[in-house]
Amino acid sequence: MDDSPIPVIRLGDTGEVAAALPLLLGFHPAESVVLVSLRGTGGSRVGLTVRADLPPPAAARSLAHTLAAKVATDEPEAVLLAVVSDAPDVMAPDAAGLAVLPGVGPFPPAPELPHRDLVHEVVLALDARDVPVREALLVRSGRWWDYDCPYPCCEPGAGTPLPGGASPLAAAAVAGGAVLAPGRDALVARITPSGDGPGAAAMAAACVSAGREHAARLRSLGPAAVAAEAGAAIAAAVADCRPGPATAATRLADARVARVLWGLTLIEVRDRALALALGEDAAAAEVLWTECTRRAPVPLDGPPATLLAVSAWLRGDGAMANVALDRALAADPGATLPRLLADGLAACLPPSALRALIGRTLEQDAAG
Structure with a gap:
């Protein structure tokens, strides 16, 4: 490509x-x-x-x-x-x-x-x-x-x-x-949840708690305010995923990952997050989407898996993009964006064309 x-x-x-x-x-x-x-x-x-x-x-x-x-x-x-x-x-x-x-x-x-x-x-x-x-x-x-x-x-x-x-x-x-990777199964394993151990149970509990808070804030503040809060939470999480000595040993707490996951359920938040793949924090964003996909329970794994697919595709990693899209569609078979992305990947749409498409979409959203 x-x-x-x-x-x-x-x-x-x-x-x-x-x-x-x-x-x-x-x-x-x-x-x-x-x-x-x-x-x-x-x-x-x-x-x-x-x-x-x-x-x-x-x-x-x-x-x-x-x-x-x-x-x-x-x-x-x-x-x-x-x-x-x-x-x-x-x-x-x-x-x-x-x-x-x-x-x-x-x-x-x-x-x-x-x-x-x-x-x-x-x-x-x-x-x-x-x-x-x-x-x-x-x-x-x-x-x-x-x-x-x-x-x-x-x-x-x-x-x-x-x-x-x-x-x-x-x-x-x-x-x-x-x-x-030693094989395609290893790519799948990179974003596969760890199982039914204490870590998975703790993550599930954090998602339940964050979901209740998310719903309450939607009722009290409205979608626009909650979307702004979610954008700020994602920006902070991306900053903590930037490569370097200060973040080398950083593991995002379950509560922070859960807030990011619930934020991404808002379509406008997910779509704005696409812009991260076009900027200087693209690598850090891909780290965040990988971590969120790996730790998220179904169906909260769908949006970060979609964003991971975009990040991988833009740097030319079609194999990882396919694996991530499979995960996104397993979470929600009817989801429109991952289905469109899967069709584009199957048609060998080059990363440059996807980059231009995302740029135009973001410009239209900003104008609208």
């Missing part, structure tokens, strides 16, 4: 890109098909990266067309296709079950790389959009193969070791603040 946490940089060798797939995605993919957009003159720069679980054979063609449509939104010069799988090599006999060499006779078929049928479907889907596949790779057990390579290095039993060391892609990821 244009505002990816891994800046668009010059493409190194194929092995470097294969090794960088976890950094491009934000987590280590498993049993996945990944398309990497190659942009710039001659397709020399890494752009948008899209991923999906490996499909059953009957769904391969449909998935191929879906992925091709998504990566095409980046207007790539070419695409690098990678299958990440621990599947073993497969046998590919002819219709009679044995390969036949003229003048020699039948002999046992040779093994070939797995998931070749899926690769074929993806290549066809991209070709229908006039997008060439630069290379089609299998990444497995610390090695990579090129599906089209005729040389011994790409025979099923061989493969090339993934390069080690600090590549330019890895350096760019660290500079951009990317945090690599």
Whole structure:
């Protein structure tokens, strides 16, 4: 994406890109098909990266067309296709079950790389959009193969070791603040409540108490005054989440988190909080939304999860944005904003377009 946490940089060798797939995605993919957009003159720069679980054979063609449509939104010069799988090599006999060499006779078929049928479907889907596949790779057990390579290095039993060391892609990821998760489940775990222990019970009690206070103040002061109070509480909480020595050991009290959560139930407060993702406190706001989502009981987790999705999306972390939107929609399946955001993310709306959309929305709210 244009505002990816891994800046668009010059493409190194194929092995470097294969090794960088976890950094491009934000987590280590498993049993996945990944398309990497190659942009710039001659397709020399890494752009948008899209991923999906490996499909059953009957769904391969449909998935191929879906992925091709998504990566095409980046207007790539070419695409690098990678299958990440621990599947073993497969046998590919002819219709009679044995390969036949003229003048020699039948002999046992040779093994070939797995998931070749899926690769074929993806290549066809991209070709229908006039997008060439630069290379089609299998990444497995610390090695990579090129599906089209005729040389011994790409025979099923061989493969090339993934390069080690600090590549330019890895350096760019660290500079951009990317945090690599061991898998998508680890991203989910970052915002999953701790369970039914004393901490969860205390947080639930704080939310009940804050909810009663919130309702009473709405009755006595009115929505506008309560919204102003909520905005001030959120600003103070964001300040305490700014990175630095003064806040390194700070954990927001349950009562403060509860007040933020109830404040975000007011649509105008939640919408104004979107502006935090555009300013200098974007990182601190993302810390706050992460903490609120992780500690909130259902359905109070919906608004902070939505804001977390926006924050992650704007810094190019589509994986975390998807996880957060799943959480927001689980809290309230009918919620309009997370549903619109999910549709935009599925359509690969770039972060720059989302940033502009939020800016226009805030300007209209201020004018109105």
